[in-house]
Amino acid sequence: MAMDLTDKKTKIIIFYLLTLLGAVLFAYGIFFHFTNISPQQKDDPAVRTASEPALIKEVSIGGVARDTSGKLRQTYTGKPPQFCPT
Amino acid sequence: MVAMVKKTWISNLARRASGGLVARLLPWRTWIQTAFLLVWLDPLGLRLHNMCGPVFHCYACPLATFACPIGVIAQFAAIGIFPFVTVGFLVVIGAVFGSLICGWVCPFGLLQDLTAKVPTPKLELPKWTGHLRYVVLIGTVLAIPYFFGEGHRLFICRVCPAGALEKAVPDMAQQAIAGQQIAWPNALKLTILALFLIAIFFTKRPWCRVLCPLGAIFSLFNRISAFFIRFKADKCTNCLECHKFCEYNIEPEKSSNDLRCIRCLECTECRFDALTAATFVLRRKSLGQAKQNGGG
Numbered sequence: 127m128a129m130d131l132t133d134k135k136t137k138i139i140i141f142y143l144l145t146l147l148g149a150v151l152f153a154y155g156i157f158f159h160f161t162n163i164s165p166q167q168k169d170d171p172a173v174r175t176a177s178e179p180a181l182i183k184e185v186s187i188g189g190v191a192r193d194t195s196g197k198l199r200q201t202y203t204g205k206p207p208q209f210c211p212t
Numbered sequence: 213m214v215a216m217v218k219k220t221w222i223s224n225l226a227r228r229a230s231g232g233l234v235a236r237l238l239p240w241r242t243w244i245q246t247a248f249l250l251v252w253l254d255p256l257g258l259r260l261h262n263m264c265g266p267v268f269h270c271y272a273c274p275l276a277t278f279a280c281p282i283g284v285i286a287q288f289a290a291i292g293i294f295p296f297v298t299v300g301f302l303v304v305i306g307a308v309f310g311s312l313i314c315g316w317v318c319p320f321g322l323l324q325d326l327t328a329k330v331p332t333p334k335l336e337l338p339k340w341t342g343h344l345r346y347v348v349l350i351g352t353v354l355a356i357p358y359f360f361g362e363g364h365r366l367f368i369c370r371v372c373p374a375g376a377l378e379k380a381v382p383d384m385a386q387q388a389i390a391g392q393q394i395a396w397p398n399a400l401k402l403t404i405l406a407l408f409l410i411a412i413f414f415t416k417r418p419w420c421r422v423l424c425p426l427g428a429i430f431s432l433f434n435r436i437s438a439f440f441i442r443f444k445a446d447k448c449t450n451c452l453e454c455h456k457f458c459e460y461n462i463e464p465e466k467s468s469n470d471l472r473c474i475r476c477l478e479c480t481e482c483r484f485d486a487l488t489a490a491t492f493v494l495r496r497k498s499l500g501q502a503k504q505n506g507g508g
Contacts, residue, residue, distance in 0.1 A: 134492060137435075137436050137492065138492055140436045141307055141436055141437070141438050141492070141493075144303055144304075144306075144307040144433070144436070145303075145304055145307045145308070147300075147303055148299075148300045148301070148302075148303030148304035148305075148306075148307060149300065149304060150300070151296045151297075151299055151300030151303065152296070152297055152300030152301055152304065153300070154296050154300075155295070155296030155297030155298075155300060156297055159296050159297075161293060178295070178296060178297050179262035179263060179297065180262065181288075181293070182261065182262055182263065182264065182279050182284050182295075182297065182298070183261045183262045183279070185283075185284060185287035185288065185291070186261045186271040186272075186279045186280075186283065186284065186287070187261075188287075188362070190291060191290075191291065191361075191362070192290075192291050192292065192361070198291055198293075210271070210272050210283075210287075210369065212272070212362070212367070212369035212370050212375065
């Protein structure tokens with residue numbers, strides 16, 4: 127059955143559902159979503175865990191990439207690059 | 213009929229005199245967009261790149277407070293991780309405002325609005341070009357990064373004119389002034405930037421209307437967002453004046469919350485109050501009539 131988007135009640139329900147969905151996704155990403163990042167040197171076993179906001183900052187400077195083994199790996203050692211490579 | 217038109221005119225004059233919120237803000241739209249630059253251009257040097265802003269503004273730009281949501285989605289697609297924070301943020305912003313962000317807040321939109329004021333002949337774009345935004349979103353922001361990684365030449369950041377304009381060109385200028393060897397960006401990026409810079413003088417908001425993937429996301433919310441443009445058929449006199457107000461070739465009386473609408477709200481200038489800015493969150497009939505109806 128097609129939803130009538132001109133109906134005010136339907137619109138309000140969809141709005142609240144979307145807002146709730148967005149808020150849940152946002153909160154989950156902020157508080158519960160973590161990713162393991164391997165250091166640039168392949169022989170270095172130290173893996174660090176980054177929260178999603180930290181990962182956003184990393185991707186904004188091109189600081190992480192998937193390597194051939196599928197691991198998420200840092201693209202630099204020491205001081206992070208200032209800007210993304212693109 | 214004449215009496216009705218007269219009554220509507222009087223009502224409209226009263227509305228303007230009493231200063232409905234949107235009616236009062238509308239003449240200041242460019243200034244409001246400009247004021248938002250204080251948020252996006254990072255005057256305090258905060259560089260909050262852990263979070264996305266809701267606008268199209270390259271995070272490589274030294275003057276960027278937040279990360280670009282499109283850049284983040286594309287980069288996350290490239291590393292195969294779902295961007296919960298960014299998607300959640302865009303869903304909330306889209307559900308509340310829809311494309312209002314494009315019309316009133318986005319700095320890239322402001323640039324195009326300003327250049328559109330240059331008195332050059334303006335070309336009308338065919339309606340179907342509006343669908344290209346979804347192709348850009350699905351292709352260069354989601355599919356290409358996911359399947360080919362960020363090294364692909366059609367990865368959004370590698371072709372984005374915002375990145376070229378805000379980072380690549382200033383970098384090249386800086387290198388030229390310092391007498392260093394210039395690091396040229398790829399030819400495709402420069403070509404797109406050149407085409408963009410030409411197009412903004414000859415058509416209104418070409419990027420927003422034809423290619424912007426962020427605008428494509430927000431447009432999907434236009435029909436259900438809390439903030440919307442209300443069309444009252446009983447007040448419409450079919451004068452088609454709204455067609456003249458709308459610079460984006462939309463017929464507001466047929467589709468007031470069209471996917472192509474950037475919500476500049478110019479159509480709410482309707483003399484007969486057939487088109488008004490409204491919301492169902494605040495308990496008001498219309499933002500444009502808040503005061504007329506007693507406010508609050």
